[in-house]
Amino acid sequence: MAEDMLSFISVPQNGPLKRDAIERIQDFREIYPEFLKQSAQQQASRCSQCGIPFCQVHCPLSNNIPDWLKLTAEGRLEEAYRLSQATNTFPEICGRICPQDRLCEGSCVIEAGFQSVTIGTIEKFLTENAWKNGWVMPPSPSVEQEAHVGIIGAGPAGLAAAELLRQMGYRITIYDRYDRAGGLLIYGIPNFKLEKNVIERRVELLRRAGVQFRLNFEIGKDASLQDLRRNHDAVLIATGVYKSREADIEGSNLLGVIPAMTYLTASNKRGLGDRVPAYENGELNADGKKVVVIGGGDTAMDCLRTAIRQNAASVTCLYRRDRHTMPGSAREVLHAEEEGVEFIWLSLPQAFLGPGRANSVCAVKMRLGAIDSTGRPAPSEVPGSAFILKADMIIQALGFDPEDIPVLFSAPELKISSNRTIHIDPLTQMTNLPGVFAAGDIVRGASLVVWAIRDGREAAQGIHRYLQAKAEMNMAAE
Ligand code: FAD
Numbered sequence: 001m002a003e004d005m006l007s008f009i010s011v012p013q014n015g016p017l018k019r020d021a022i023e024r025i026q027d028f029r030e031i032y033p034e035f036l037k038q039s040a041q042q043q044a045s046r047c048s049q050c051g052i053p054f055c056q057v058h059c060p061l062s063n064n065i066p067d068w069l070k071l072t073a074e075g076r077l078e079e080a081y082r083l084s085q086a087t088n089t090f091p092e093i094c095g096r097i098c099p100q101d102r103l104c105e106g107s108c109v110i111e112a113g114f115q116s117v118t119i120g121t122i123e124k125f126l127t128e129n130a131w132k133n134g135w136v137m138p139p140s141p142s143v144e145q146e147a148h149v150g151i152i153g154a155g156p157a158g159l160a161a162a163e164l165l166r167q168m169g170y171r172i173t174i175y176d177r178y179d180r181a182g183g184l185l186i187y188g189i190p191n192f193k194l195e196k197n198v199i200e201r202r203v204e205l206l207r208r209a210g211v212q213f214r215l216n217f218e219i220g221k222d223a224s225l226q227d228l229r230r231n232h233d234a235v236l237i238a239t240g241v242y243k244s245r246e247a248d249i250e251g252s253n254l255l256g257v258i259p260a261m262t263y264l265t266a267s268n269k270r271g272l273g274d275r276v277p278a279y280e281n282g283e284l285n286a287d288g289k290k291v292v293v294i295g296g297g298d299t300a301m302d303c304l305r306t307a308i309r310q311n312a313a314s315v316t317c318l319y320r321r322d323r324h325t326m327p328g329s330a331r332e333v334l335h336a337e338e339e340g341v342e343f344i345w346l347s348l349p350q351a352f353l354g355p356g357r358a359n360s361v362c363a364v365k366m367r368l369g370a371i372d373s374t375g376r377p378a379p380s381e382v383p384g385s386a387f388i389l390k391a392d393m394i395i396q397a398l399g400f401d402p403e404d405i406p407v408l409f410s411a412p413e414l415k416i417s418s419n420r421t422i423h424i425d426p427l428t429q430m431t432n433l434p435g436v437f438a439a440g441d442i443v444r445g446a447s448l449v450v451w452a453i454r455d456g457r458e459a460a461q462g463i464h465r466y467l468q469a470k471a472e473m474n475m476a477a478e
């Protein structure tokens with residue numbers, strides 16, 4: 001049955017009921033069940049069909065949200081799905097892990113006093129429903145092209161570019177140094193936010209469309225950028241950013257002080273059924289330990305919530321600013337608090353104490369002052385406020401920087417920006433090397449999946465224009 005729109009006055013905001021914290025910390029499964037069809041229709045009908053839809057303006061993919069909400073409310077679910085996937089390569093992934101409170105839903109201008117439309121959950125529902133009904137198909141090009149594109153990195157940027165380019169008929173090979181495709185979707189983000197089969201079935205779709213994956217293949221070790229340029233008509237660099245930032249303080253080298261990605265990768269590999277010796281010998285397993293995580297971004301939240309699920313004795317987050325100025329999503333902090341994480345805001349570690357193996361953190365309290373260059377109040381130390389926190393596992397989640405790609409790829413001529421990300425022309429998406437493009441975190445710095453998808457799609461368009469122009473020039477020369 002079709003629902004009337006603008007029902008936000010009579011229908012309150014309602015998502016699928018989040019699993020109870022006590023129950024959900026017993027496993028790594030996603031914390032939200034799926035919408036039922038009727039609830040999705042009803043919730044979509046709350047949209048007031050704004051003339052200027054701010055939800056769409058603030059979606060990095062400019063998703064046509066009001067239109068697919070209307071189709072959903074009318075029960076026209078296949079059309080709604082087709083419209084939503086026309087602008088988003090992985091709508092079911094964004095529906096799960098976009099920080100909607102800072103993007104589409106945070107900008108929903110439904111009448112004051114009423115809560116936003118649950119856009120992300122409906123987007124996830126539409127695509128999950130499409131999978132169930134067999135509407136999600138591999139790319140099927142109407143013409144095959146001669147040109148062959150090499151993509152370095154099978155994260156969301158590389159996969160989004162591959163899908164679009166394959167649809168245009170190009171031959172695609174994706175190289176990745178990991179043993180599985182998916183990038184941070186597979187080895188960074190934990191299952192309780194995004195279950196792995198969601199990514200695996202997408203990769204399988206690309207394989208079925210003829211995309212070649214060369215896994216365990218590292219550019220810089222197994223081949224150079226120059227090798228790839230010789231073997232392909234265009235190359236896309238989508239390698240993400242992986243160099244962990246670490247607190248440069250006393251005790252950083254002690255045993256038990258661990259980079260966030262090492263910890264999360266071990267946990268994700270375990271979840272996928274791999275043997276992980278450092279987990280099995282306890283080094284990367286929080287079971288029974290007092291865990292302290294340093295940082296206030298999404299990575300820190302994922303480490304905290306993973307440690308809770310590994311049955312840690314206690315899990316504490318130290319962050320130097322307060323909850324209102326932290327980079328992580330407010331929604332994730334709430335989930336972590338419900339699951340038993342303690343946050344000590346406005347605190348900065350000064351040393352990790354040993355000997356040999358870390359047993360505690362020495363930290364000081366901070367206060368916030370005038371706005372600094374990041375646009376947030378600058379933290380400064382409160383004199384005489386040092387305190388000691390017992391810890392036998394300390395996880396550093398302070399963010400990531402790009403690796404030195406020109407050196408790694410033996411391509412010193414590749415131009416990089418002042419923050420060491422790869423420089424591209426924003427109009428063509430091409431680097432300073434002809435036929436070499438770049439997309440995702442390696443261009444914009446550590447960011448979000450939705451931006452990586454957008455970058456990958458734009459890079460695909462850039463590559464297509466470049467290859468078309470090249471083909472026309474070749475024809476003219478013949
Ligand atoms: P990646 O996903 O990093 O993929 C890059 C790929 O390149 C990897 O597979 C890597 O193995 C490969 N590669 C690198 N170098 C080489 C080489 N030399 N040769 C071959 N292959 C190579 N974003 C959200 O929107 N929501 C979230 O909830 C969220 N949570 C996050 C949690 C964590 C723990 C982390 C670390 C990030 C999170 N993000 C989140 C950010 C998001 O995951 C990234 O912005 C996104 O994955 C970037 O995509 P990408 O394709 O640019 O790079």
Ligand code: SF4
Nearest residue numbers: 059094098103104120
């Ligand atoms: Fe919202 Fe992300 Fe979907 Fe855009 S892609 S509509 S920001 S959940």
Ligand code: SF4
Nearest residue numbers: 047048050055108109
């Ligand atoms: Fe609908 Fe909210 Fe978007 Fe307006 S801003 S079109 S109410 S979802």
